[in-house]
Ligand SMILES: Nc1ncnc2c1ncn2[C@@H]1O[C@H](COP(=O)(O)OP(=O)(O)O)[C@@H](O)[C@H]1O
């Protein structure tokens with residue numbers, strides 16, 4: 303109760319909480335959420351144990367689990383986020399939401415946090431792999447935790463980008479496609495085949511600059527157990543920029 | 559409570575609202591009339607702060623909607639066109655959400671929700687999810703959302719759209735009752751609603767206000783206002799119109815219809831206020847006929863509406 307009071311005294315945080323609660327409830331009210339979680343778990347399992355060669359490595363680490371996350375999220379995160387604004391606009395509830403005594407930013411942040419929390423829940427449900435690897439050997443659990451944090455950051459960055467594309471259109475499919483393309487760009491500029499291609503240009507500076515844009519480059523640190531502030535800032539600035547742009551897009555739509 | 563000055567909105571080259579000004583005080587129910595596409599919804603969206611105006615000023619309860627939107631929005635309850643709501647929520651959940659965004663917590667929220675449920679007759683569907691409701695209930699759920707915080711200002715965009723006649727009647731009487739303590743604007747294209755619920759009406763056509771007044775005043779603009787309708791039996795229509803046309807206080811006479819040997823004739827008055835002179839003249843003229851019916855007409859809003867909005871369109875076409 304005291305928490306509640308302190309929260310409602312800070313108006314902004316109360317509104318964000320209200321919106322996030324509704325949004326998260328919206329996910330679990332439909333079977334889509336459960337389908338998504340099952341698909342996510344099946345795919346992570348498949349990539350870790352089959353494609354990733356978890357057992358062949360015979361190492362007590364979750365490297366084979368985490369290397370696929372950037373690619374898995376490429377499709378799964380836009381699928382979670384595409385409805386964020388497109389649906390509100392299509393149904394007309396956007397008009398209801400934005401004529402409430404709240405700011406657009408509170409609405410954007412509330413909705414973003416809810417879907418991020420949803421992704422966090424899905425990610426949390428992969429904990430059996432952690433148990434498995436601890437049971438089979440003795441991995442460095444600090445590295446695993448750091449990789450989980452990195453994975454969550456990466457999901458947040460993709461999600462913020464999807465929030466932005468979702469605000470552009472009332473068509474969820476269009477929003478999905480645009481965000482996949484944008485996220486794919488963020489992967490590819492650090493993807494070894496692409497960086498190798500670029501290094502032929504004989505300009506190591508350029509390669510480095512392009513690779514610095516990539517989520518792969520920045521996730522790498524987390525996966526190795528190194529919490530570098532530059533990597534954290536990278537993900538946070540993608541989130542901040544994309545959410546800010548979401549606000550600009552929503553405002554420009556209303557201006558007509 | 560609501561003050562709109564010189565409000566304009568253009569979408570690209572299209573001017574949807576063009577220099578609209580009016581005020582609404584507490585205790586007034588303003589009916590917003592106009593054909594489809596006249597700019598009613600656009601005006602309401604600007605007043606509620608959903609879209610920014612291209613030009614002009616809106617103040618609600620003294621707060622400027624553009625410069626200071628949050629306190630202005632707090633005063634407003636809004637029912638958007640087509641009554642949108644979150645399909646995956648229950649009626650109770652949806653109303654609680656609205657109450658929470660309006661800053662209510664705990665007991666206050668529960669009370670507000672049950673009050674709105676009672677006022678909008680939603681008791682039977684409280685725990686039903688919105689997407690399983692019939693259109694009338696969905697509409698009333700969104701309406702309940704707009705009055706959840708007992709706002710001083712209510713903006714209702716076609717509040718009776720899609721309701722059955724009983725529900726329409728309920729909503730109208732609800733609006734009239736609440737109008738005593740609030741400033742209300744509602745849009746409609748059903749003219750009888752103006753009589754049923756408004757204290758004042760504005761007719762808007764292609765973004766401009768073309769008439770503004772009480773329903774009485776608007777009705778007086780009708781050509782039929784003050785005309786006398788006479789029904790006689792056993793007379794040829796020619797003789798009837800011949801004799802009535804010669805009345806000094808009559809401008810002209812039309813035969814409305816002929817049926818089963820009865821003739822209905824309408825005598826238009828020369829001046830607006832005849833104090834029953836025309837009726838007396840018609841009665842004298844009708845001496846010797848068997849009169850079935852005779853009454854002075856009030857004028858009809860739909861005639862006013864049609865003549866104003868159509869003549870404007872005709873002017874535009876001839877340009
Ligand atoms: N977002 C928009 N973009 C472009 N044109 C619009 C938009 N909203 C409304 N209009 C145009 O503005 C005019 C007024 O529309 P509206 O206010 O909805 O009319 P009404 O509610 O009186 O039927 C219409 O011609 C409509 O096509």
Ligand SMILES: [Mg+2]
Nearest residue numbers: 598599600639
């Ligand atoms: Mg409309």
